[in-house]
Amino acid sequence: GENVEQHPSTLSVQEGDSAVIKCTYSDSASNYFPWYKQELGKRPQLIIDIRSNVGEKKDQRIAVTLNKTAKHFSLHITETQPEDSAVYFCAASRYAWELSFGAGTTVTVRA
Amino acid sequence: EADIYQTPRYLVIGTGKKITLECSQTMGHDKMYWYQQDPGMELHLIHYSYGVNSTEKGDLSSESTVSRIRTEHFPLTLESARPSHTSQYLCASSGTSGVTGELFFGEGSRLTVL
Numbered sequence: 421g422e423n424v425e426q427h428p429s430t431l432s433v434q435e436g437d438s439a440v441i442k443c444t445y446s447d448s449a450s451n452y453f454p455w456y457k458q459e460l461g462k463r464p465q466l467i468i469d470i471r472s473n474v475g476e477k478k479d480q481r482i483a484v485t486l487n488k489t490a491k492h493f494s495l496h497i498t499e500t501q502p503e504d505s506a507v508y509f510c511a512a513s514r515y516a517w518e519l520s521f522g523a524g525t526t527v528t529v530r531a
Numbered sequence: 532e533a534d535i536y537q538t539p540r541y542l543v544i545g546t547g548k549k550i551t552l553e554c555s556q557t558m559g560h561d562k563m564y565w566y567q568q569d570p571g572m573e574l575h576l577i578h579y580s581y582g583v584n585s586t587e588k589g590d591l592s593s594e595s596t597v598s599r600i601r602t603e604h605f606p607l608t609l610e611s612a613r614p615s616h617t618s619q620y621l622c623a624s625s626g627t628s629g630v631t632g633e634l635f636f637g638e639g640s641r642l643t644v645l
Contacts, residue, residue, distance in 0.1 A: 421590060452632055463621065463636040464574070507571050519634065520590070523573040 422447040424512050426522030434530050439497040441525045443510035446491070450512040453486060453493045454519070459506045467508075468495070500529045533558045537622050537637035544612055545645050552607045552640045554622030563605040564634070566621040567591060574621070580605055612644045 423446040433439045445453075454469035470477045470484045470493065477484050481500075486493040493512075497504055507526050511519040535556040544550055556563065565578040576589030580599040594616070595609050605624075609616055622637040 454632065454634075456634075458571075460571075463638050464634075465636070466633045469633075509574060513632070515632070518579075519576075519632070521574040524571065526571060 422450055422512055422514075422520035424510060424520050424522040426510050426525055428525060429523065430526045430528070432528045432530060433500050435500055435502065437500055439495075439500055439504070439527055439529075441495045441508055441510065441527075442492060443494070443512070443522050444490075444492040445512040445520075447512070447514065448488075448491065449514050452513050452515070452519075453484070454511050455482075455484060455495050456509045456511065456521075457506045458509065458524075464509060497527075500527075502529050502531060505529045535622060535624055535635050535637040537620075537640050539640060540638060541641050541643075543643045543645065546611075546613055548612050548644075550609050550612055550642070552620055552622075552642070554605045554607070554637060555603050556605075556622075556624045556635070556637075557603065558624050558626070558635060560624035560626045560635070561602065562625045563599065564623040564625075565589075565595075565597060565605070565607050566623060566636075567593065568619050568621055568639075570619065578607065612642075614644045617642060617644050 426443045451472035456464040457467045458464040481498050483496045507524045509524050510522040513519045538553045561582045563580045566574045575591035577593040578597040620640045623634045
């Protein structure tokens with residue numbers, strides 16, 4: 421099965437700085453890579469996703485890049501704000517509905 | 532409003548009790564899932580279903596069982612709860628479209644077994 425590793429496990433950034441979270445996956449057939457954000461006490465929610473036919477996708481302050489050759493993908497958050505503080509999970513799958521999640525990254529944005 | 536509902540939200544029970552966690556969705560989705568998650572930790576898939584009468588075990592071995600008799604309903608049952616079952620259980624659903632695989636999660640059921 422798919423194995424997804426996520427780094428770092430915790431990340432503390434100054435407000436306004438950028439945050440980068442990296443994930444690697446093992447199954448070269450995986451072609452769908454979503455990112456979920458889970459605020460404290462809340463349910464996880466999809467924030468951005470990318471498919472293997474695209475190298476980069478951007479949505480306002482967040483962007484995801486994918487390197488299929490190296491089997492890794494990253495989440496970039498620019499101009500971080502306090503509301504970006506949360507746990508972020510990457511995931512990978514061959515099919516959109518069979519996701520393998522990373523262990524999560526706790527992001528803290530310092531005011 | 533279309534959503535995914537879980538009950539109970541919190542449950543504290545004694546060892547050996549039988550419990551059922553309920554999950555219902557009004558999203559019109561065919562696929563449903565149960566994840567186990569300790570607070571802020573990794574999401575582990577324990578069961579999933581592609582539709583009525585379809586159930587599969589996930590990556591994480593679990594002593595729980597599930598059923599899918601109706602499209603909108605996907606309950607999880609523990610026949611004899613133990614302290615090791617203490618965790619949060621998240622139900623999720625996703626649609627039939629191949630364009631998006633977005634998972635929609637419920638608010639979770641936090642189980643404590645004494």
